[in-house]
Amino acid sequence: MKQFTNEVARRExxxxxxxxxxxxxxxxxxxxxxxxTRRMACDGWTFSRSAFEIDARGVGHAVYAAKGPNRTYSLVAFAHDLPSEMRSDRVIAEAWDATFTLFDGVPTADDIERLSRNIPLQEAGRISEQELSLSRANRSVRLWGHVIDQLAKGQQPDLEKINSVGYLMRTTAVYGSGKFGAADRDKIATRDEMQAPFQAEMLSVYLTRTFVRDLVQHLANLRGGDAAVTLDPAIARQLGIGNSTGLGMAPFIINHPVLFNNWIMAREEAISRVRALKYASSSERQLFWNLLARSKLSVEAWRSKHPRQIEKLRQLKVDMTALAEWYQGDAPDQEYPWDRLVRWSGNTLSEEGQELVGSLILEPYGHLVDGLESCMADGNSEAFTIDGVMTTGDVRSLIRESFGWALDMNWNDPENCARAWYVSEEKLEPRMGERFEEPIADYEQPLAPARDAALAFRALEIFEPHQPIAEFLASHPEHRHTIRRAQMSQYAPYGEIRDNTISATVLPIDMLRAKLSFFGATHFDPRSDRWLRICMFSGAPYPEDLTEKNADFWVFPEVKN
Known part of the structure; x- marks a missing residue:
């Protein structure tokens, strides 16, 4: 029987x-x-392809249905014949190789006709509450033609090329939660299968991966005829869906402090629970060791050309060796092995290595960890209401708790306020510019909470500590957003980034990776300080192969004997 201690608190x-x-x-x-994938396997979801009307040019539509215990969701996919000169990952693109929507239910012929006039247009089209997501994808120029050519000739694609790219298509956007007319989050939030964040979007990507595999096989069969062969299932499993993510996603974790807090707090609570275990059984230790070996394979296959990520990968490989050596000692047999490991990693490994340890120690303990997924959505609407009765003294204390590090910073120093976030007029997407080089200050978005907290803190100095904050806001309404965030911190202690988001040295890719890690992305590949590429569902079983046995650890590559 496992024993717990109350001495292991969540990390600050x-x-x-x-x-x-x-x-x-x-x-x-x-x-x-x-x-x-765990839920779909546990609940016995079934999958079917009700339409696949794609011609020899690769143009047409397909419908994939995912049926759970209570309802069905359908991916409606449209394939296009896109000239290479029109292929772009930028958000300003107007055409794509494929476009998608996740339909709430089973679409009728009239629905398909309506969607065919709108989904290929993406933002320029119109969708309804029946649609839960809107997305698009482009082919990998390096891999698409190669795979079709090889299969058509009766050969399997080159494994080195498969491993170097990792996907046949990459999405450039997956929109949901009411954007462009899609159903609001409230419509699906109470459904068991959609309770955790971004489940509709993840389901869309999961089914998209199946469509892409089927499409490339279809085109190879048409080209090769009887000579064509089926893509090796083992190779197909390695292929995920790529994604290009830029600045449009970066402000998300600033704009959703309660939601992001819930993600971080759930992970930190999970780490704390595992660290509090007094002993680890032999089977738990063995599973950790096996997944550590599989993680090493993943790290060895991780490629990036970005100097910062190259250095982080170099350090991570050193960390993996040190971790394996530590674990082969007697520490895992001692009391509180996971707490010992976390403490050791904090003194020995890089941040990459430390956070990999934090993730890996959770793996043997689904019974302690998995239930926390129900706490990760944002259902606390009361947190957004300003409490006007709270005293200015209490508000100042809350600001000091989250932003004490920023209160004495010189916010007039150009290095500390070099950047400004704004929204582009053309695509209504977040952008970050140079404050002193571009005329953007007048259009700045409230995405510098540390600076704004320092300004509000100083403005509060002339008010008596016992005065209600409503009196302050009556004369200083410009600080409403900061006061709201300060009060939110009572419910969301992990809701604020403890760094300057407008400094000359800020790296938005850190914000992107934080969010994408919770999606489940791997092999982060920054292409600049403002955008990166990832791979999703690489290694996952396809719908026809999904079982409770393979629904979880697919993210770790198999060690070949």
């Missing part, structure tokens, strides 16, 4: 919420892709 927000650490997070048991 001041430690966890630094951008460098957030930019080193890895997927874990609480990542949204793994939550989805």
């Amino acid at each position: 927000p001041a430690f966890v919420m630094r951008l460098k650490r957030l930019g080193s997070l890895h997927q874990c048991r609480l990542s949204f892709m793994r939550i989805l």
Whole structure:
């Protein structure tokens, strides 16, 4: 029987919420892709393809249905014949190789006709509450033609090329939660299968991966005729869905402090629970060791050309060797082995290595961890209401708790306010510019909470500590957003980034990685300080192969004997 201690508290927000650490997070048991595949397998979901009307040019539509215990969701996919000169991953693109929607239910012929006029247009089209997501994808120029050519000739694609790319298509956006007319989150939030965040979007990507595999096989069969062969299932399993993610996603974790807090707090609570275990059984230790070996394979296959990520990978490989050596000692047999491991990693490994340890120790303990997924959505609407009765003294204390590090910073120093976030007029997407080089200050978005907290803190100095905050806001309404965030911190201690988001040295890719790690992404590949590429569902079983046995650890590559 396992024994617990109350001595292992969650790691402090001041430690966890630094951008460098957030930019080193890895997927874990609480990542949204793994939550989805576990649930679908556990609940016995069934899958079918009700339409696949694609011609020899690769143009047409397909429908894939995923049926759970209570309802069915359908991916409606449209394939297009896109000239290469029109293929772009930028958000300003107007055409794509494929476009998709996740339909709530089973679409009728009239629905398909309506969607065919709108989904290929993406933002320029119109969708309804029957649609839960809107997405698009482009072919991998390096891999698409190669795979079709090889299969058509009766040969399997080159494994080195498969491993170097990792996907046949990459999405450039997966929109949901009411954007462009899709159903609001409230419509599905109470459904068991959609309770965890981003489950509709993850399901869309999961089914998209199946469509892409089927499409490339279809085109190879048409080209090769009787000579064509079927893509090796083992190779197909390696292929995920790529994703190009840029600045549009970066402000999300600033704009949703309660939601992001819930993600981080769930992970930190899970780590704390495991660290509090007095002993680890032999089977638990063995599973950790096996997954550590599989993680090493994943790290060895991780490629990036970005100098910062190259250095982080170099350090991570050193960390993996040190971790294996530590674990082969007698420490796992002693009391509180996981707490010992976390403490050791904090003194020995890089942030990349430390956060990989934090994720890996959760793996043997689904019974302790997985239930936390129900706490990760944002259902606390009361947190957004300003409490006007709270005293100014209490508000100042809350600001000091989250932003004490920022209160004495010189916010007039150009280095500390070099950047400004704004929204582009053309695509209504977030952008970050140079404050002193571009005329953007007048359009700045409230995405510098540390600076704004310092300004509000100083403005509060002339008010008596016992005065209600409503009196302050009556004369200083410009600080409403800061007061609201300060009060939110009572419910969301992990809701604030403890770094300057407008400094000359800020790296938005840290914000992107933090969010994408909770999606379950792997092999983060920054292409600049403002955008990166990832791979989703690589290694996952396809719908026809999904079982409770393979629904979880698919994210770790298999060690070949």
